[in-house]
Amino acid sequence: MSQIKLISRASRVLSVSGAAVRTELSGTVLQSQGNHTSIRTMASDQKKALTLETMNPHVKKLQYAVRGPLVIRAAELEKEIEKGAQKPFKRVIKANIGDAHAMGQKPITFIRQVVACVSDPTLLECDLYPSDVKERAKGILAACAGQSVGAYTMSHGIELIRRHVAEYIEQRDGHKANWQDICLSGGASGGIKNCLQLLCNHKIDGKDTAVLIPIPQYPLYSASLAEYGLEQVGYYLDEDHNWALDINELERAFTDGSKTHAVRAIVVINPGNPTGQVLTRSNIEDIIKFAQKHSLFVFADEVYQDNVYDKDSKFYSFKKVMTEMGAPYNKVELASFMSISKGYVGECGLRGAWMELCNLDPEVQAHLYKAISAMLCSTTLGQTAVDCVVKPPKPGEPSYELWHKEKTAILDSLKKRAQMIATFNTMDGFSCNVVQGAMYAFPRIQLSPKAIEAAAAAKKLPDVFYAFKLLEETGICVVPGSGFGQRPGTYHFRTTILPQPQQLQDMLDVFRGFHQKFTKEYS
Amino acid sequence: MSQIKLISRASRVLSVSGAAVRTELSGTVLQSQGNHTSIRTMASDQKKALTLETMNPHVKKLQYAVRGPLVIRAAELEKEIEKGAQKPFKRVIKANIGDAHAMGQKPITFIRQVVACVSDPTLLECDLYPSDVKERAKGILAACAGQSVGAYTMSHGIELIRRHVAEYIEQRDGHKANWQDICLSGGASGGIKNCLQLLCNHKIDGKDTAVLIPIPQYPLYSASLAEYGLEQVGYYLDEDHNWALDINELERAFTDGSKTHAVRAIVVINPGNPTGQVLTRSNIEDIIKFAQKHSLFVFADEVYQDNVYDKDSKFYSFKKVMTEMGAPYNKVELASFMSISKGYVGECGLRGAWMELCNLDPEVQAHLYKAISAMLCSTTLGQTAVDCVVKPPKPGEPSYELWHKEKTAILDSLKKRAQMIATFNTMDGFSCNVVQGAMYAFPRIQLSPKAIEAAAAAKKLPDVFYAFKLLEETGICVVPGSGFGQRPGTYHFRTTILPQPQQLQDMLDVFRGFHQKFTKEYS
Structure with missing residues (x-):
């Protein structure tokens, strides 16, 4: 009872992970597992609308290890060192998250100059920046309502930039891309969640929906599935063969999952996170055949498409492979995700990303766009950075040499x-x-x-x-x-x-x- | 049948609102209501994972009129005029959305200079900007990992800026604010949705959860409730008394809603959207008493707190009133929302906002922060703009005069x-x-x-x-x-x-x- 009193009013929960919750009072750290009721009831005299017992159980279940208790502890350690605490090390090395700038990578000059220019258009009148930076900034401002990045954009992004993304994809794949099927978002996570959400709250033949995800996987997927009450069905990547994706294992997972659930989608991460493999073209073909056979919606997480290091590996987009396989494979429903947080750019903090939607039922896509519209729009400055990434300086333009040097x-x-x-x-x-x-x-x-x-x-x-x-x-x-x-x-x-x-x-x-x-x- | 063939492959859905879906082919606009099956089946030969029948019915139900069919038609009209079409008017006036810059409002210079500086830190070495702009930018960069706005921030925002928000609230209200209870987000909508989501998927005494919202309301609320499968219970604002909030009407709505649902939260928008009224202090006291009596979680949408024009009206925050009412009212669970998209700033496109959480069960709050962490962080440049709004130039500082003139x-x-x-x-x-x-x-x-x-x-x-x-x-x-x-x-x-x-x-x-x-x- 004394402990219970201790953490009553002034208690502050520091971190939470599943059933383990840490609370702190005046430096005293208490660790409690399970037994939430006793903690809850003394948090306040007011009967609460929201308690551990009455809150959304899906949110409780959700876990995201990349920013979990270990990372919270790492931040605490950094603060302790700042305050002079003696540790067996001088600094914390945060190797937990793909955050290039935090680890010392420098931004690409062209991107930052364009972002600065659209933020403060008086820079267009100075001699500070190259002409192609100014031209780019002027083009983006002209595409903004009121010529200001302070205006809302369309919910799926500025049309000019969506068109540039489509051109980029056409150049990458050698196939047509529709700009209306490009949707910008503030980070790939938002787009992924919006698409996953389309699968919720509908039973097929009395069965709830499940999604195939790789194991190991990037935990945004497990977290979002938990949040949306969708079931995850894991397919194991083959560690003995450099984390290759084995179709037999996919079939096994599908068969197992289908016993209790309607398996309706598959997530593929290529290049792989956390595993670092790059899928071969024939592997992608097999996955597409598998998806077509079982009428699965394909989530192609391709945010690392510019990050291929192995001389024998090459990135192929699902869109390209699918298109070249012809009917019926070129009709598979696909959402492909890309972000400026990764690649050579590493602009995580600017929040720029897009998805390309292929073969969605047009009415479903319209409902998706409608749902996105309630969130108004993603950041204009993130969209601006997307524009710079999909349409970088060309040879002969003033910014080209520096851009090429930095990228390389x-x-x-x-x-x-x-x-x-x-x-x-x-x-x-x-x-x-x-x-x-x-x-x-x-x-x-x-x-x-x-x-x-x-x-x-x-x-x-x-x-x-x-x-x-x-x-x-x-x-x-x-x-x-x-x-x-x-x-x-x-x-x-x-x-x-x-x-x-x-x-x-x-x-x-x-x-x-x-x-x-x-x-x-x-x- | 001919119509069905017409819109088959090349069909593109332009807009969707409830059961009405408009599709277009080569300029032919077809209007269909209900009868979706026939449209769907011909969209492709591939059996789709996602169709109107099998998609999330909550997303189908969701409506957001601020960007609905009328607004889509307005955008079409703009394009038609651009292409030379003759209309009885010269330009479309978009009075549908609170988008100040789109309607010609100019940005606040101080904000844009700071954003430009953190985007391109070489500007810190030029003589272009006043010293306080540079100091502010340096402070923010020092608070970013790797001193770059390209790094992720903590999920709830940069600590320095959360502290500045807390100081701003303290000055506004004359009461203590905890910076750990401030959570930055990319627009108020995101924060509101994250909090609403906490109420999902839990029955109280076998009853689903409902939320009290004003009628008329800002449709983000009805849209989000639909999306999350929560029930909305409307309480009518009193048009005959300048849209005042009548406590008897609140009680009526609560009693009615409670017959079938567990009413667990109330949304109050003050100053009002779309109604433009400003609540009196005593009205707010009554609402807080009502919330306390029924153990309701209060969503205080206070994004227009700087937009008060009437000489007899004054903005009081729920936090301030609640605090001054003392026990037991100062223990009501409250989330208050504020945004830089409104006020005198109108920076909608930069996506900066925050919420202050009061009296949440600490474990619930920890779960909320954990759920947010899967989305990594809101835009650093939006956070930067938040910093400028909550800590504007002070008298005597180089940017003060201009800032004051622009704001006024x-x-x-x-x-x-x-x-x-x-x-x-x-x-x-x-x-x-x-x-x-x-x-x-x-x-x-x-x-x-x-x-x-x-x-x-x-x-x-x-x-x-x-x-x-x-x-x-x-x-x-x-x-x-x-x-x-x-x-x-x-x-x-x-x-x-x-x-x-x-x-x-x-x-x-x-x-x-x-x-x-x-x-x-x-x-």
Whole structure:
């Protein structure tokens, strides 16, 4: 009862993950698991409209490990160090999230100059910026209502920019793209969620809807499915074959899932997150045949399409492959997602993205656009950055040389770092597939029975236990494999390849030392 | 059958509203109502995963009149005029949406300079901008990971800016605000939806959840409730008393709604949208007592808090009133919403907003923050603009004079336009309450029985019929009252007060003429 009184009025919940909730009062951290009722009832005298018992259970269930308890702890550690606390490390390395600028990558000058110009059009009258920057800014301003980026745009984005996106896709694929099927959004996540939501609240032959997602997967998918009350059916990627996608496994997952649910969509992430593989063209063909056979809606998460490092790998869009396969495959329903947060640009904070919709029932698409309209529009400055990405400076234009130099340097450096990741394979206790693309590695770690016991005693999953130890002892913040899904009995973590080369090298060295120590401790 | 073939492959749905879907092929516009199956089946040979029958029925139901069919038609008219079509008017006046910059309002220089500076930090090294602009930009960049606005921020926003928001609220209310209870978002709509979603998927004593919303209301609420499968229970605002909020009517609505549903929250929009009234302090006290009595979660939509024009009106925040009422009223659960899209700023396109959460169960709040984290973060440049709004230049600082001049000029002009709206009351067939605040008027129109019959023959609601006629004949685009809700048998429309003064005067004159003509036609 004394504890209950302690956290009553002034209590502040710091983090929450499933059933584990941490509350803090004047530096006292209490850990509670389950038993929420007792905590809740004393939070206030007022009978609450919203409590743990009466809130949306889907939101309770939702988990997003990329920003979960480990990351919250990492932020706390940073604050402690700022305040002078002594730790066994000098700084926290946030290898948990694909956030290139946070890890020292510099922005592309052309993009930032155009964004500055549309923000303050008086810059158009100075001699500060090259003429192509000014022309671009003028074009975008002319496409804004009232010539101001302060005006709302159409809900699916500025028409001019949607047309430029379509042109970009046509050049990429060699096939027609309709600008009306392009929908801009403030980050790919928003578009993905809007499309997933179309699948909710309808039973097929009495069965609820399920969606096929890869395991491991990017947890936006599991989080959104939980939020929308959709069932996830996992298909395992093949770790023994560089995380390839095996059609037999897809069929197995579909058959299993169909016993209890109506499986109506499939998510494919290519290049892979967290796994870093790049699908071959024939693999994509097989997936499309599979989707066509079972009338599945395809979510093609292609946000890493510019991040291909392996000399034998090449990015093929689902749209391109599908189009070239001809009927009936070119009629599969597809939403393809792309973002300026990734690629060589890494402009996560500007929130620019788009989706291309193919073969949607026109009325369904109209309802989707209508639903989006209640949110008014995505940010004009993010849309502006999208325009710069899909229509970069051309050879001969004043900004071309610098743009090309910056782009090449970033992609070369990412390629180098992707290769450095192979170092994991020289270290006892780790094995790691080739990072062919994207921004992540998903190394497998061997954990001893004693480590697994210690984790159980600490009421943590083994990989979570490992990642917390790693964070507290080395300052390296990665995301445990369980946040993405992994085969039972295997343990992994996701690390980005985004620390700058020297820092990445240091990080790999620290890993080697930590794992040796950890193994010794639990041997 | 010929029609069905016509729209088969190449069909493109232009707009959709409830059961009415318009499709277009080579300029032929077909209107279909109901009977979707026949349209759907011919859309493609591939069996679709998503059709009108199998898509989320909640999304189908959702309606958002502010960007509905009328507005889509207005955009078409603009394109037709651009291409040289002869119309009885020279340009379309979009009085349908609170989009100040689109209607000619100029941005606040200080905001745009700071946004330009953080976008392109080389501007910090030029002599172009005042020192306080540069200082502000430096402070924000220092608060960004990697000192770049291209990095993700924490999901609820940059801590520095959340602290500035809290300070702003403290100054406004004279009471403490916790920065941890401030959550930034890309527009108020996002925050509102995130909070509403907490109420879903839970039955209380076997009853589904309902939310009290004003009638008329801003249709984001009806749209979001439909989307989330929540029931709306309307309480009528009192048109005869300048749209005041009558507590007896609240009790009536609560009692009625409670027969079939668990009424768990109330939405209050103050200053009112679309109605323009400003609640008195005692009215707010009554609402808080009502909410406390019935354990309701209060959604205080206060995005127009800076838009008060009437000399006898004053904005009081729910937070302030509640705090000053003391126990038990100061424990009511409250989410208050504010946006930079409104006020004197009107930066709709930058997508900056925040909510303040008061008295939430700490664990519920943690789950809310966790759910938001899957969307990563709102735009850094929108957050930057929020910082400028909550912490504007102070007297003595280099940007103060210009900022003050710009702000005053905009608010004075809005006030003048709010007063001009009274002209409606000098015109036959119109009556309109005083626009005390916000950006809208909601005039009532008299429609003759013949007009109502003609509307029925055209399969339109009377006010929709009127608004379409108005648009086609005068180019003025307003939103029919049915999009917001109105007492049965009454007809209204919402117009913004945002056309610049001369244009607003012209618009009022055109209204007078149109209504006379319309009345004569249907007398």
